[in-house]
Amino acid sequence: MKNSNSKNTQNIITIDGPAGSGKSTIAKLIAKDIGLSYIDTGAMYRAITLIALENNIDLEDEEAILEKAKNYTIRLDSNASDPDKYTNIYLNDRDITMDIRSREVGEAVSIVSKLSGIRKFLVSLQRDLSDKQASVIEGRDTGSVVCPDAICKIYLTADIDERVKRREKQLNSNRQKSDRVQIKKEIENRDKIDSTRKDSPLVIPDNAHVIDTTGMSIKQVSDEIKNIYHKEIKNKNK
Numbered sequence: 001m002k003n004s005n006s007k008n009t010q011n012i013i014t015i016d017g018p019a020g021s022g023k024s025t026i027a028k029l030i031a032k033d034i035g036l037s038y039i040d041t042g043a044m045y046r047a048i049t050l051i052a053l054e055n056n057i058d059l060e061d062e063e064a065i066l067e068k069a070k071n072y073t074i075r076l077d078s079n080a081s082d083p084d085k086y087t088n089i090y091l092n093d094r095d096i097t098m099d100i101r102s103r104e105v106g107e108a109v110s111i112v113s114k115l116s117g118i119r120k121f122l123v124s125l126q127r128d129l130s131d132k133q134a135s136v137i138e139g140r141d142t143g144s145v146v147c148p149d150a151i152c153k154i155y156l157t158a159d160i161d162e163r164v165k166r167r168e169k170q171l172n173s174n175r176q177k178s179d180r181v182q183i184k185k186e187i188e189n190r191d192k193i194d195s196t197r198k199d200s201p202l203v204i205p206d207n208a209h210v211i212d213t214t215g216m217s218i219k220q221v222s223d224e225i226k227n228i229y230h231k232e233i234k235n236k237n238k
Helices: 023-034 041-054 062-069 103-113 116-132 142-146 160-173 180-196 218-236
Strands: 012-016 037-040 074-078 087-091 135-139 152-157 209-212
Touching: 012 023, 012 142, 012 218, 023 037, 023 135, 023 218, 037 041, 037 074, 037 087, 037 116, 041 062, 041 074, 041 087, 041 103, 041 116, 041 135, 062 116, 103 116, 103 180, 116 135, 116 142, 135 142, 142 152, 152 218, 160 180, 209 218
Parallel strands: 012 135, 012 152, 037 135, 152 209
Antiparallel strands: 074 087
């Protein structure tokens, strides 16, 4: 499916990949270095999941979740001066940046995010955001569904042990309890759901550059993506 309004595609970088592949960390850094907005699609799915949980809605009741979600405005606020919180996410005026990173939301988001109506609802919002601003947009279907005409499409991956280690570090930095065995089970389950769901499954987008980040530093990955982006821009302008 093509983005019907692709006026900013030359200034869009999509970064897709499975949980723990380094998408968020890299996307934030790339956006800050190049001077683009950062759109975290995963945070938007977590926001919808939080709405369902806080309103005691059955996680598979698509109609009820959508009805309640339409009462909220989901807002992403980039803050380049603080790379650790480069984007805050709000429901109306409430900052839910940390709330959506809870284990409860993490365990439930894969159920909510596979619902077709939820995906269509959020893809529409994500396209509106990317049409309005030059962006780095990251998630699991940004290069395949949300912005298939983006000038630069990246697919990040890493081996399972590396991804578990990164997730454990993230939880510890947020002062949340972590168990490596449980984290591995959660990631494997999320991988299965993401890659087999009917709507917008996790795939390597057409013409995407695949980067295995196992053993690579953040700077190495960031530099490689920036080089790819600048080459794509140069080729586009020939």
